[in-house]
Amino acid sequence: MxxxxxxxxxxxxxxxxxxxxxxxxxxxxxxxxxxxxxxxxxxxxxxxxxxxxxxxxxxxxxxxxxxxxxVVTTIATASLPITNLDFPAITLCSPGNDIESLTKLPLILDGFWTEFWNNSEHEMAFEDMDRTSQGLVLTEFMIQMVPGWPLELTLEEFLLHMTTDHDALIKTFIIAKYLNDPLDKRPAFDILLNPARANEMEQVQSDIKEKVKQLFSAMDFVSEQVHEILLGVLWFTGLPCEKLLQTCVWKGRKIPCSLLFHLIPTDIGFCCSFNHDPLVVMLKNSSFANILQRIENKYQDLGPGAQIRHQKRYINYSFSPQAGKHNGLLVVLDMKSHDLTSTSVMEDFLGIHASVTPKNQFPMMNSNSFLVSPGMETQVEITGKKISATATLRNTLDPTERNCFFTDEYPLQLFSNYTMTNCWMECLMNLSKKALRQHETCIPWNFPTKIEPPCKPISHQLFLEEFNYLDMNKIIGTEVCRPNCGGTEYTTSISSAPFRPCTHANFGLTRFCTLERYGAKPQKWADNVLEQYQEWLEGRDMPDYLLDLQSPQRTTKQDFIFHSEAQTREFPGNYNAFDRDIAVINFFFSHPVAIELISAPSMTWxxxxxxxxxxxxxxxxxxxxxxxxxxxxxxxxxxENVHADKRIRKISVESSKSQSTQNTSFSAFVG
Structure with missing residues (x-):
């Protein structure tokens, strides 16, 4: 081939x-x-x-x-001791308002109150007045301290306008108006239900809205002094922690709840929080945080744990988690639904909101919470997962490539440290402010802020409508809120069971059936014990040692709207607190170890x-x-080959010439 x-x-x-x-x-x-x-x-x-x-x-x-x-995320270890994690922040939010605690307002705003009281002409001490007189004096205080406060607006009405859904509150006012009209014999609900009275309903609504607008139009919320007074008043819009939290047990040790919980703003109002970073740490140079810190310090000094609080450094307890139901946080709650203010509950369920979040994260209860039902013990099993990132990840990839931010990498306007939840909170607030700018530049009173004044009722309602129902598709891609590159994530598994009655089977063994006289009140067994003493005493006075017993039977306030027999059958005036108010919730880690994930570049050059x-x-x-x-x-x-080829060619040419010369000479010689 x-x-x-x-x-x-x-x-x-x-x-x-x-x-x-x-x-x-x-x-x-x-x-x-x-x-x-x-x-x-x-x-x-x-x-x-x-x-x-x-x-x-x-x-x-x-x-x-x-x-x-x-980026690749792998399991660094499946046996990380949970002592290397932080116990999460626990937030509990009660429904409704309890304005009875407003009588403590002079004590937490003592500087402003002293100025007001010294210039007033009241002969009787404030604490000696009846509840109605105290309400009038508190309204007088607000008239003097808040510029533009209308004389006809009471403090109680102000709180209703500031904390309740505006449209729902107007309907309540309409019902109250027709209930109190002696000349109109029709049911008060008729104006809401009768289509023939639609025009009348529209006119009444318009009149009330205009009245509310006029009431608040002249009020000036801008100054820091007014802001502090308003926050002091709005502090009492939720059930105070000292009333909501009856008993707190941390790692098997009973500790006053006032040492463990503090009031914190959330997206649904003020709530009680455990192990959360203080606002002055979480927020940047915020007068809002400073005001709330001062108010809380004064309020806590009035509580049952005030004397112990000043010795807190001597109390040896750590927030490091341990495994087991007895090594977590157990809380006995009392929602006191019989004390709630009219037109203050905006939920259909009977229960409270609870959340488990990282301690440096703003609690957004509308999107990240679960419900705790009264009459039941709820077990919340917590699982932690630590996420770490290598230094190479930060040094070799920018945030868009790794799709995450480190806590100090993306500066926020309000919050000191970056978390994705904090970022979304700011993002939603900024977009809501832009939508509301044509009405008023303000922030809802329970939202973190630096300089913006609190919104008035109509603007407050509009802001929340934008905030709660904002189309997230409009945000994604326009606002950059990426996940955290590191930190701890918590997941929960929740189970619950109803309370068991006190019987011979559990007498002296369970939390509510031990006849402990100085524990939480009311006592579940109080009615049975008091009944036996009454039979024995036959009308004589109860012994002094029984006077601190408190029956679990409670009476609700008279319902001025739904007061029919049907309503009475569904919600009788008397009820057992252990059915509708008392709840137990236990937060604990079930495993002594956790998973640690580590993120790193999937590949280097x-x-x-x-x-x-x-x-x-x-x-x-x-x-x-x-x-x-x-x-x-x-x-x-x-x-080199080119050079060699040229040299060879040159030699070849010279050789050819020499050969040709030799041939010519030889031919001449022969010839």
Whole structure:
């Protein structure tokens, strides 16, 4: 068979032949072997092209995977001791308002109150007045301290307007108006239900809205002094922690709840929070946080744990988690639904909101909470997962590539440290403010802020409608809120069961059936004990040692709207607190270890080059030296061959001339 390339000459073919003799690339010598037949060279060419193509294809796939998945998260350990985690922040929010506690307002606003009281002409001490007189004096205080406060607006009405759904409150006012009209014998609900009275209803609504608008139009909420007074008043819009929390047990040790919980603003109002970062730490240079801190300090000094609080440094307890139901936080709650203010409950369910979040995160209860039902014990099993990130991740990838932020990497306007929830909170607030700017520049009174004054009722309602129902699709892509690169995530598993009655089976054994006289009140067994004493005493006075017993039977306030027999059957005036008010909730870690995940770049340039080198080396034996060989032979080697070829040609030409001269001389001699 004819050999290919046998007559090939010149510097380039020689360079190719030289490269094929020494190349470390597999198969190249067979492709470039000039002595091989065409069929052999074609076969090896197909083999080399196929192998090279596969190697390059897999290298390209590796590149695409690297670019689309720049971060890889793996399990660093599945046995991280939970003592390396923080116990999460626990937030509990009660329904409704309890304005009875407003009588403590002079004590927490003592500076403003002293100025007011010294200029007043009241002869009787405030604490000696009846509840109605105290309400009038508190309204008088607000008239003097808040510029533009209308004389006809009471403090109680102000709180209703500031904390209740505006449209629902107007309907309540309408019902009250027609209930109190002696000339109109029709049911008060008729104006809401009768289509023929739609125009009348619309007119009444318009009149009330206009009246409310006029009441608040002249009020000035801008100054920091007014802001502090308003926050002091609104502090009492939720059930105070000292009333909501009856008993707190931390790691089996009973501790006054006032040492463990403090009031914190959330997106649904003021709530009680455990182990949460203080507002002055969580927020940047915020007068809002400073005001609330001062109010809380004064309010706590009035509570039952005031004397112990000043010795808090002597109390040895740690918020480091431990495994087991008895090593968590157990709380006995009392919702005191019989004390709630009219038109203050905006939920259909009977229960409270609870959440488990990282301690540096603003509690958004509308999106991240669960419900705790009264009359039941609820077990909340917590599982923690720690997420860490390598220094290489921060140094080699920007936030868009790794799709996360470190806590100090993305500065927020309000919050000191970045979390995705804090970022979304700011984002939603900013977008809501933009939508509301045509009405009023303000922030709801329970939202964190730096300088904006609290919203008035109509603007408050509009702001919350924007905030709660904002189309998230409009935000994603326009506002950058990425996940945290590190931190701790908590998941919960919740179970509950109803309370067991006190019987011979559990007497002296369970929390509510031990006859402990100085525990939480009311006592579940009080009615049974008092009944036996009454039978024995036959009308005589109860002994002094029984006077602190409190019956669980409670009486609701008279319902001025729904007071029919049907309503009485559904919600009788008397009820047992252990059915509708008392709840027990236990937060605990079930496992002594947690999972730690670590995020790192899925690949570095060194790893990518190594992987590509491995693929090309596997398929064609290509390496860096192979590349240098090819570069060498097609530069220096080719130049040397060109030079050698020129020298050979020159010698050949000179040899040809010499030979020609010799031939000519010989011919002349012969001739």
């Amino acid at each position: 004819e050999r290919a390339g046998e007559n090939m000459s010149g510097p380039f073919p020689k360079t190719v032949r030289d490269l094929s003799d020494v190349s470390t690339v597999h198969g190249l010598r067979y492709v470039l072997n000039g002595k091989a037949c065409y069929l052999d060279r074609l076969l090896w060419t197909l083999i080399c092209v196929t192998a090279t193509g596969i190697g390059l294809f897999m290298s390209a796939q590796l590149w695409l995977h690297w670019q689309s998945n720049p 060194a790893q990518y080059v190594s992987s590509v080198g491995g693929l090309l080396g596997l398929f064609i034996g290509f390496s860096v030296i192979s590349g240098i060989e090819i570069l060498y032979w097609f530069t220096i080697g080719y130049a």
